[in-house]
Each structure stands twice: as structure tokens, then as C-alpha cells.
Amino acid sequence: MTEMNIAIAGAGGRMGRILIEAVQQADDARLAGAVNHAGAPGIGEDAAAFLGQPAGVIVESDLARGLAGAQYLIDFTRPEGTLEHLAYCAEHGIKLVIGTTGFDEAGKAAIAAAAKKTAIVFSPNFSVGVNVTMKLLEQAAKALSTGYDIEVVEAHHRFKVDAPSGTALKMGEVIADALGRDLKECGVFAREGVTAERDPSSIGFATIRGGDIVGDHTVLFAGIGERIEISHKSSSRVTYAHGALRACRFLADKPTGLFDMYDVLSLNG
Numbered sequence: 668m669t670e671m672n673i674a675i676a677g678a679g680g681r682m683g684r685i686l687i688e689a690v691q692q693a694d695d696a697r698l699a700g701a702v703n704h705a706g707a708p709g710i711g712e713d714a715a716a717f718l719g720q721p722a723g724v725i726v727e728s729d730l731a732r733g734l735a736g737a738q739y740l741i742d743f744t745r746p747e748g749t750l751e752h753l754a755y756c757a758e759h760g761i762k763l764v765i766g767t768t769g770f771d772e773a774g775k776a777a778i779a780a781a782a783k784k785t786a787i788v789f790s791p792n793f794s795v796g797v798n799v800t801m802k803l804l805e806q807a808a809k810a811l812s813t814g815y816d817i818e819v820v821e822a823h824h825r826f827k828v829d830a831p832s833g834t835a836l837k838m839g840e841v842i843a844d845a846l847g848r849d850l851k852e853c854g855v856f857a858r859e860g861v862t863a864e865r866d867p868s869s870i871g872f873a874t875i876r877g878g879d880i881v882g883d884h885t886v887l888f889a890g891i892g893e894r895i896e897i898s899h900k901s902s903s904r905v906t907y908a909h910g911a912l913r914a915c916r917f918l919a920d921k922p923t924g925l926f927d928m929y930d931v932l933s934l935n936g
């Protein structure tokens with residue numbers, strides 16, 4: 668079995684720590700590096716110190732040092748951090764698994780451009796369950812294309828900085844595509860005051876932030892006399908970490924290209 672040399676970005680973050688633990692536990696992976704931005708807590712310390720079992724890998728703020736032995740970088744940080752890592756990885760042929768959310772169009776275009784130089788899996792949600800839920804939404808949207816109002820409701824922990832979640836936006840895009848609509852035109856992201864009646868072609872979004880909610884997503888298809896709710900609820904971040912490792916395995920034989928979790932899980936078609 669070939670061992671994957673994986674580095675983790677945002678090493679001290681909620682996902683960074685879970686990813687380090689998952690890499691340490693995987694039979695086919697080795698923690699080959701850990702990076703975080705200058706000034707972040709934990710720089711200069713062992714990346715797995717929080718597990719009580721040092722990995723012999725120091726968290727570096729210098730990418731050349733932190734990524735020296737890495738074939739893969741798993742990055743769940745912030746758009747500005749990911750874009751910096753992206754440029755380095757593209758230049759040095761390091762494959763990337765990107766879970767960061769909140770990119771603008773220019774950021775997404777930069778990821779697509781970097782995928783001409785290295786292989787990338789980019790997804791707002793690495794859990795198997797969420798990606799299967801996306802397929803269900805596609806089917807439901809096609810079957811309920813008239814007479815049902817579509818609303819996406821998401822809830823996350825109080826520390827989350829972007830809204831709506833990347834997953835909620837992706838759900839909206841999947842539904843809009845299935846209905847031949849453009850989310851940029853039909854997405855409604857806020858309602859207040861006298862809003863007028865609901866536009867039947869709109870897809871609405873509502874965001875809840877509180878406590879330690881890991882990640883809940885529900886899509887309502889609300890008709891007259893009935894409503895359908897398709898929900899996914901995460902109770903652990905481990906599912907995201909396992910999905911990210913699966914994405915690394917998928918990239919093993921890909922020199923370049925931009926992929927998503929549908930590709931990794933063979934859910935296309």
C-alpha cells in the first residue's frame with residue numbers, strides 16, 4: 668500500500684485538529700506537514716500535541732517549510748488563506764483538497780485556474796450523507812417543479828463566519844440547475860418588512876447560528892396542502908475528515924483537474 672503524505676492547513680482550527688487526528692489514524696496516510704497563518708496559536712509546536720501523542724511535525728507559518736514533504740494539502744481555513752496555499756501548491760505540484768467555504772467568483776476562478784497545474788477536489792461538504800442528499804434534492808426538484816415553494820434552511824455553530832453555508836448555497840445551485848433556473852437570479856437571501864407575496868420562481872435561504880450545532884440543512888418543498896422536508900444533520904466533524912481523506916485517495920492517480928465530491932463518490936449521472 669502506498670502511503671499518502673498529507674499536510675494540514677489551519678492546523679489549530681476545529682477542522683484542522685479533526686483532520687490531523689484522522690490522518691494519524693489512517694493506515695494509508697502520514698502526517699507530512701502542518702501550516703497555519705503567522706500569529707495563529709500553535710505555530711512552532713507539535714501539530715498533534717493536543718492529542719497527547721506528538722506527531723513529530725511542527726506547525727509552520729512558512730509554506731516552504733510546512734509543505735516540504737507533502738504530496739497533498741487538505742485545507743479547511745478561510746478563502747484568503749486557501750488562495751495563498753493554492754498558488755504555492757499549483758507551483759509545486761501538491762494536490763489539494765479544499766473544504767473552505769465563502770469564496771467569491773474570483774476565488775472560485777482562481778481554483779479552476781490552479782487545477783490546470785495540479786489536481787484539486789473542491790467541495791463545500793465532504794460528508795457522504797450530504798452529497799447523497801444533494802442527489803435526492805435534484806430528483807425532488809424535478810418532480811416538484813411547479814406548485815411547490817423551495818426554501819433552504821441551515822443551522823450552524825456560533826463561530827461560523829460565512830452565511831449562508833457553502834452547503835446551503837450548493838443545495839440551491841443543484842435545485843436551480845435541475846429546474847433550469849439561475850440561482851444568481853432566483854436566490855432570495857433576506858426578507859424584512861413588507862416584502863410582497865412570494866415569487867414562485869424564487870429559492871429562499873434562512874440562516875440560524877447558535878451554540879455548537881455542527882451543521883444542519885433542510886430543504887422545504889412547500890405546496891398547498893402538503894410540504895416535503897429533506898434534511899441532513901451532522902453530529903460530528905469526523906465525517907468531513909473521512910470524506911477529505913477519501914478525496915486524497917481519489918486524487919492519487921490524477922495529475923491535474925478540478926473535481927468535487929460527486930466525482931469522488933461516483934454520484935455523477
Ligand SMILES: NC(=O)C1=CN([C@@H]2O[C@H](COP(=O)(O)OP(=O)(O)OC[C@H]3O[C@@H](n4cnc5c(N)ncnc54)[C@H](OP(=O)(O)O)[C@@H]3O)[C@@H](O)[C@H]2O)C=CC1
Pocket residue numbers: 676677678679680681682683703704706707708743744745747748749765766767768769790791792793794833907
Ligand atoms: N467542506 C466541508 O466539508 C466543511 C467545510 N468547513 C469549512 O472549513 C472552514 C474552516 O472551518 P473551521 O475549522 O470550523 O474554522 P476554524 O476557524 O476553527 O479554523 C480555521 C483555521 O484556519 C486558520 N486561518 C484563519 N485565517 C487564515 C488565513 N488567512 N490563512 C491561513 N489560515 C487561516 C485559523 O486560524 P485562527 O484560529 O488563528 O483564526 C484556524 O486555524 C470554513 O470555511 C468552514 O465553512 C467546515 C467543515 C466542513
Ligand SMILES: O=C(O)C1=N[C@H](C(=O)O)C[C@H](O)C1
Pocket residue numbers: 768791792823827831832833834835881882883
Ligand atoms: O463551518 C462549518 O462548520 C461548516 N461549513 C460547511 C459549509 O459552509 O457548508 C460545511 C458544514 O456544514 C460545516
